[in-house]
Amino acid sequence: xxxxxxxxxxxxxxxxxxxxxxxxxxxxxxxxxxxxxxxxxxxxxxxxxxxxxxxxxxxxxxxxxxxxxxxxxxxxxxxxxxxxxxxxxxxxxxxxxxxxxxxxxxxxxxxxxxxxxxxxxxxxxxxxxxxxxxxxxxxxxxxxxxxxxxxxxxxxxxxxxxxxxxxxxxxxxxxxxxxxxxxxxxxxxxxxxxxxxxxxxxxxxx
Numbered sequence: 435x436x437x438x439x440x441x442x443x444x445x446x447x448x449x450x451x452x453x454x455x456x457x458x459x460x461x462x463x464x465x466x467x468x469x470x471x472x473x474x475x476x477x478x479x480x481x482x483x484x485x486x487x488x489x490x491x492x493x494x495x496x497x498x499x500x501x502x503x504x505x506x507x508x509x510x511x512x513x514x515x516x517x518x519x520x521x522x523x524x525x526x527x528x529x530x531x532x533x534x535x536x537x538x539x540x541x542x543x544x545x546x547x548x549x550x551x552x553x554x555x556x557x558x559x560x561x562x563x564x565x566x567x568x569x570x571x572x573x574x575x576x577x578x579x580x581x582x583x584x585x586x587x588x589x590x591x592x593x594x595x596x597x598x599x600x601x602x603x604x605x606x607x608x609x610x611x612x613x614x615x616x617x618x619x620x621x622x623x624x625x626x627x628x629x630x631x632x633x634x635x636x637x638x639x640x
Contacts, residue, residue, distance in 0.1 A: 484590045486583045492623050497576030504572020517555040526624030533627040539564045574601040590615045
């Protein structure tokens with residue numbers, strides 16, 4: 435084989451190899467990209483759901499807890515511990531901040547920690563001079579009148595009126611409420627927003 439034939443053969447080999455590489459590259463681009471392993475693993479975590487009945491049951495139990503704090507106070511028991519246990523049982527402070535706006539305050543009316551909630555229920559905290567112990571009024575009954583409940587995933591919002599019956603007699607006290615709930619990691623319903631206030635009373639006629 436002469437020199438020209440060898441050079442021609444070499445050029446044809448290089449051309450053929452280049453053509454194969456080009457087609458291989460085009461074919462690879464046309465193939466769908468493989469999804470990352472983490473993207474194709476199905477989420478096995480069950481969806482958390484809240485039912486309206488769970489909220490109604492929690493509201494009833496919350497009211498019974500407030501009545502129990504007042505009864506413990508009347509019986510000269512450890513009402514502060516009773517109130518602390520009530521907060522631990524119903525509120526979500528272990529999940530983070532709870533937005534707590536109690537009824538009968540106007541200075542430090544927005545609170546985000548357990549200390550502020552406990553002060554409102556039992557009083558005696560100099561940092562919250564307006565608090566006189568709402569739960570140790572005391573009350574003999576709390577009745578709920580729901581306007582509606584909205585449930586979105588692991589959060590629910592309830593709104594309406596609740597009525598507090600004074601243990602020492604007298605008319606029920608009507609209070610407006612908006613509560614938000616979420617379930618903790620164990621599936622227990624927790625209050626994450628507590629907003630209540632007295633109904634508007636006009637001071638003059640328009």
